[in-house]
Amino acid sequence: DSGVTQTPKHLITATGQRVTLRCSPRSGDLSVYWYQQSLDQGLQFLIQYYNGEERAKGNILERFSAQQFPDLHSELNLSSLELGDSALYFCASSVGISPDTQYFGPGTRLTVL
Amino acid sequence: EDKVVQSPLSLVVHEGDTVTLNCSYEVTNFRSLLWYKQEKKAPTFLFMLTSSGIEKKSGRLSSILDKKELFSILNITATQTGDSAVYLCAVVNRDDKIIFGKGTRLHILP
Numbered sequence: 001d002s003g004v005t006q007t008p009k010h011l012i013t014a015t016g017q018r019v020t021l022r023c024s025p026r027s028g029d030l031s032v033y034w035y036q037q038s039l040d041q042g043l044q045f046l047i048q049y050y051n052g053e054e055r056a057k058g059n060i061l062e063r064f065s066a067q068q069f070p071d072l073h074s075e076l077n078l079s080s081l082e083l084g085d086s087a088l089y090f091c092a093s094s095v096g097i098s099p100d101t102q103y104f105g106p107g108t109r110l111t112v113l
Numbered sequence: 114e115d116k117v118v119q120s121p122l123s124l125v126v127h128e129g130d131t132v133t134l135n136c137s138y139e140v141t142n143f144r145s146l147l148w149y150k151q152e153k154k155a156p157t158f159l160f161m162l163t164s165s166g167i168e169k170k171s172g173r174l175s176s177i178l179d180k181k182e183l184f185s186i187l188n189i190t191a192t193q194t195g196d197s198a199v200y201l202c203a204v205v206n207r208d209d210k211i212i213f214g215k216g217t218r219l220h221i222l223p
Contacts, residue, residue: 002155033211043156043201045211056209090155099211100145104155 003027004105006091012111018079021108025072025093031055032074033094033102034066038087049074050097081112115140119202119214127222130192134217136202137184144209146178146185149201151216156201159187189219197221 003026013019025032034046045058049068060066063081068074078085088109092102120135136146145163149156160169162178162185169176173192178185189196199216206212 002157042215043203043213045213048209056211058210058212097209098145099205099209100147100161101158104157106154 002103002105004029004091004093004103006089006105006108008108009106010109010111012113013081014113015081015083017081017112018077019081019110021076021078021089021091021110023074023076023091023093023105025074025091026103029093029095029103030072031094031097031099031102032068032072033092033099034060034074034076035090035092036087037090037107038084041087043090046076048099055097056099078110083112086110086112115204115206115210115212117202117204117212117214119200119217121217122215123218123220125220125222126192128192128194130221131188131190132192132219134187134189134200134202134219135184136186136214138202138204138212139183140204140206140212142207143180144205144207147203147205147211148176148185148187149203151199151201152197159200192221194221194223 005024030051037043046060048056066076088107091105148159160176165180203213
């Protein structure tokens with residue numbers, strides 16, 4: 001158990017819908033990272049927040065957005081969902097700004113029908 | 114465009130064998146290279162490499178970075194069935210953007 005929690009574990013929804021994935025980092029970690037993992041694309045970095053501020057951005061679609069709250073938990077919002085958004089979404093956390101040592105959560109499996 | 118290429122894509126060996134996994138990269142403003150092991154679910158951190166030629170070791174696993182030739186290797190000696198997993202290589206640039214390779218799927222036969 002890495003100490004990073006993600007909810008829900010599974011999510012099934014329809015195209016065009018909007019969902020919110022939630023992540024609580026390890027106690028004391030200030031950075032939160034979001035990743036998407038699909039079979040064809042592998043693990044893709046989406047975005048990083050550090051202490052409430054956006055820190056680094058990867059291949060995040062405009063339909064996706066994230067935020068980190070004062071209590072350091074983070075949410076990833078996915079809207080206008082498409083079939084291709086079906087994937088495993090991981091959250092990870094680290095103590096500082098650098099992503100060098102991250103601890104991954106168990107992931108949320110999103111299925112878009 | 115930044116990219117990380119891992120080879121081989123998959124590998125099947127017998128228990129006790131030694132394996133070498135490769136990771137080459139083209140990244141603007143390299144900062145560090147990371148290795149992860151992914152079994153059934155979430156990746157777990159193995160190594161972080163920032164300097165060329167300095168080997169990192171953890172038990173039967175070791176890794177080294179060559180910043181001139183832009184690659185890293187991960188060695189696993191005396192493999193065990195518990196080493197079966199996908200091994201992921203990632204590179205971090207100075208904007209803290211993280212680029213992952215597609216991974217090497219390693220299967221150890223008993």
